[in-house]
Each structure stands twice: as structure tokens, then as C-alpha cells.
Amino acid sequence: MRTTTPKRSEAIGEEAVAVVRAPAVPSKMMAAVLYGSEDLRLEQIDVPHLAADEVLLRVRLALTDGTDLKVWQRGYHAKMIQPPAVFGHEVVGEVAAVGKRVDARWRMGLRVIAANSAPCLRCFHCRRGQENLCEDLLFNNGAYAEYMRIPGRIVMENMLEVPHSVDDGSAALVEPLACVLRGIHEMEVRTGDTAVVIGCGPIGLKYVRMLSRRGVRVIALARRVAPLEVARRMGAIATINVTQVRDVVAAVRNLTEDDRGADAVVEAAGNPATWKQALAMVRRGGVVNFFSGLSSGTRVEIEPAAIHYSEIKLISPFHHTPRFIREALEAIRRGDILAHDFVTEEIRLEDLPHAFEKMKSRSGEIKLAVRP
Ligand SMILES: [Zn+2]
Secondary structure (H helix, E strand, O other): OOOOOOOHHHHOOHHHHOEEEOOOOOOEEEEEEEEEOOEEEEEEEEOOOOOOOOEEEEEEEEEOOHHHHHHHHHOOEOOOEOOOEEOOOEEEEEEEEEEOOOOOOOOOOOEEEEOOEEOOOOOHHHHOOOHHHOOOOEEOOOOOEOEEEEOHHHHHHOEEEOOOOOOHHHHOOHHHHHHHHHHHHHHOOOOOOEEEEEOOOHHHHHHHHHHHHOOOEEEEEEOOHHHHHHHHHOOOOEEEEOOOOOOHHHHHHHOOHHHOOEEEEEEOOOOHHHHHHHHHHEEEEEEEEEOOOOOOOOOOOOOHHHHHOOOOEEEOOOOOOHHHHHHHHHHHHHOOOOHHHOOOEEEEHHHHHHHHHHHHHOOOOOOEEEEO
């Protein structure tokens, strides 16, 4: 594929021969471009140009998620997206072109997942194994398109070949699952523990599933019947529809030994009220995982004495690290988690703007598979 003998054009300019492109790759593609708050348009744009260390994926499938919904509503993301921009980040694709310095193992047509970020591996946090807090975390977006550019750092650190046995939808779950697995790791739960999961959106359900797989007894909370049914299928031993009980905290405590409270609580509903509830549901010496990211400026009132004298551990895990990207793909390969449990519908790229409208009214409960 690559030649050691320089071609004539190489003398003219590096860019001219920086890319080995499969003949089938066109110059234009369809992509969903975000212009601002709730303003997403389908457009013909240029297929991204590659630097020598970059890879072009032909997108096989992209999944929508809660972060994308937030970005669509706000019209931007301080760290990740400044409009107009392509977006979407849970993706499985196949290698369609490679820069000339890309490792030969990334051959044309290979099916891969690429995470939405990669750390620098050099900064203070990276050196301490906290790559999720990397001071120079490189983000990548653009999965809602026919083709997607993968920056060199992600190719090196966070792009993985998908095993044959794994379907496209499940492979595309790697990124959010990596965040969840890292969260569970930080919780230090044990087999036989009881954990409450507040919120049964795609993230909450992943917690239900993966905690159950580890022998944790999960109590799932949500506002609607359908996600609670899914939570049961995912392994929850009990579910509570929070709209049907007067005192949610008491209802949870009633399900624990001596009304002691849960060993662990995962807050995955994303509002200040459920942050407070989480603190009231945990037992003395237990752990609360504030997983959802509330928008900056949000305040939650807490009683420090209730935390201190009960020695409650508070964690708020953010993002993923290369280790958990790999663990997530391995969990998916084992069949611990399957897309069809989470993905509610498959749509075409053209239908995406309308689909976001629909997701808005369901507060991110829906996860869609987008096929370009
Ligand atoms: Zn770093």
C-alpha cells in the first residue's frame, strides 16, 4: 500500500501524498452540521483531509447519547464543539484511508471503534494515571457523517479493532461503557452489596447491567414504566417508580436490611433533587457516585455533618481512560452488554434533526442508531 520510493509529487509537497486513500472514497459527503442551539442541518461537505498520522473512517453506525442531546440543546460544548461543527462521538466504522505514517496494522476495510478523546500521556495527571483529567485531552467529534477523521493521538491510543463476533451497535457502546466501568471501579463495590441506580437512561441502565454482572443487588429508580422493565431485564432485583411512591428515600431504605440504606448509590438522573436523594439513601460508610454532570452554576445544598459522622464517601467520576476503553470492548466481546438492550431505533442520517426533537421531550431516555 505504501511505497518506500518517493513519488514525483512528494517533492512538490508533503500534503499531496500524505494520504493513502481507498479509490472509493468520494470528495464530498453528507454530514449533520450543528449551527447553534437546536439548529442541526444535513449538508454536503468536504470529506475531511488527513494529516500523515490520521485515519479516515467510513462510518458504519453512530449512536446518539445524552451528551449529544445536551450539546444540541445548548448549541455548543465549551471543550468539545464550537459551531458550526460536525458532531456525534459514539462510533464504529471501517478504515477508508490512512495517512502515510499510520501503522500498517490499520488496513483498509478493518472494522474499528475510536474513542472520542485521547490523553497526552505526559502531563501531571496523565503521569499519575488520571488520564481522564489530562490537561490537554484531545476531543474528536463528527460521527454523524458518512466519513469521520480520527486524529493521530486517538489512532495511537484509543482506536481498537472490533472482534468479528461483536455487532456494530454493541461496538459503538464502548465509549459510554468505558465511563461506566471506570465509575464502578471507583465505587469499590463488592459481590452481595446493594446499590441503588437513580435514573434509567442509557447510562443508568449500563450501571444496572454491569453492577448486576458483578453480583451486586441493584435497586433501579425511574419515572416511567418502560425503562424500569428494561432495568429488570438488565438484572435489577427491585425497581421503584418514583412517581408512585410518597417517600422515595424511605421506599429504598425499606428494601435494605434494617432500613440501613444502600451500600452504594449511583446518581444518573442529572438533577439537583436526585443528588440530594442519593445522599439520603446511602448507608453509613457507603459510597455515593454522582455520575451525572450538572451544568455549571448549579448548586446543591448538603449537610456536612450528615456526611462526616456517617463517613459517606463521595465520588463523581468523569470520562474514561485508555484502560477502560479496552475493558469496555472486552466486556462487550464477552457479551456482558448488547446494543439491542439499549438502542431503541435505527434511523437514517437525514432523520437525525427530527430525532433530536423527539429525544428532547424524552429527556435523553432514547438511544438511536444512526446509519449514514
Ligand atoms: Zn495529559
